[in-house]
Amino acid sequence: MVHGATRNCMRKKTLYRNIHRLLPAFEAAARQESFTLGGEEVGLSQSSVSKQIIELESRLGQPLFIRSHKRITLTSAGQRLLTAYSLATSQIVDTLDDLIQERSRGQIVLSTSTANGAFMLLPRLAEVRECFPGREIFLVTWDPQGIEPTGQVDLAFTFGKPDFPGFQTRPLFPDILTPVCSPEFLDRYGPLRELSDLQNCELLYMQAQHPSWVGWRHWLREFSLELPQNHQPMGFNNYYNTIQACLAGQGVALGWLRQLGNMLESGRLVAPLPQFLQTEDRYQLAWPADRAPEFPIEPFEEWLGRRYGGAIPGFCVDTQPAQML
Template structure:
């Protein structure tokens, strides 16, 4: 308690110190803060006494800072600039419209981040703050205005609007094909290095379920490589390390550029859909319709490099991400 009182007594003298140090004059500092030259001098003597060392070199009608004075002025200036920045942020927050958009790391990495400028245009006139949370993309702080998720959000206090389904088919890099040869059928996958993301939610579909739909099972001695992030799974796939199960709505850019290819014609369409969701007790301050139209235009249509000949749907898995 005594230490806190000491610091408070020192802190009250700091604005006066800063004025005197900046002007190098007790008289000019007094004019700025509304005190006499003698009052300023007394306060600086008190501050020096409490710190146990001089802050000013006093000459005839002139003062200058000691090394200790320079050190204190630098520290005070740094702290003051942080306070000013915080004040500006608070003032701007009170006058601007902000939307907190929550989504999964995969959705953010593959859908939103490559097209930040376009996303901004969807929320013209407001600030967008993107937060990521896995597995579904629903950040639980209570501050979320809008959610982009795959599957209907689990929380009952969110209202959701369905968007489009996804297409699942194996993907790999051209280098992987060049090194290992073309895949002639699904059974060739069983001899490949399969990359997978560990399932974290019932909406996630993995290799076991995909293969079983076509009447194949992973061999018991098969050792696929797993990740806890779909982004990392695809990065390994891009590096030619194996074959991943591609969620093609997410992978439009690497498919369009040829970084990834779909080596087999077999595919499945998910029963679950992507959703936009928002709290039932409030709509986002900014209109969500432009963002919804953009999602449909960018991701809801045809998939580059992939033309399905028929549709087979697959429901949600009940076990691991393999």
């Protein structure tokens, strides 16, 4: 049984099938206000243009031109169609121009997660651009892993191996997880000297969206602690919002220190406790396996390692970490 909506769709497809072939002659004749001049522009005779416009009017069920002895003028319906066609043509031309310029500029689509982009790349965007001289960078953010799933990316900066097949990867460095908070939070609710002090704090957490993510419960269990049964932490659906709440003094977040090094260095966040975990998963560079990057990735790889793979400002590693399971 064919539903009404399906019938309407089929009827429209029949009505508009191949109608696009009639539009160039209409547009040229309307702009030139002449079937003859319009025909010369599109390489058709006056009679061919006239026949195409008659066919177009018949299929639309209304006249598009008022024909007089020496000139033609548009009806209101014709003017609406000309305006719409001109707008669509302009958009197509703009898109073609963008595509041509992207190719000539050598645009690189760089994909990463919202948190990686906000905390690691954007604060040092000038340095990122220096890694790709002569190229335009188009930064795409995609959560949770940082890889746009259609594969329409040239290079991705992600944490953990990609879930999507068809990517080659190059591992970089692990991360370090420890509680972080704002200095204002410590002044108001601190100090935090022992892990057990966390049980009396508002713990901010991000809802896990990927197996590589580590939450409070998992982190505390590595140190033989459990959240109190009646504890109700404040949750968010992305890490960027979690850290924004932490910066606002709303609680303690589990800090991925490679991401947050800029904030630790500036003093906007502090890591008050010495305990930390080091992840087994690593940050990765990834790219589609079916097409090697048309640009060297080594400068970006070296920059990431130099900027984020070494010592973390504002955090002193003076004990052995608990290793992630």
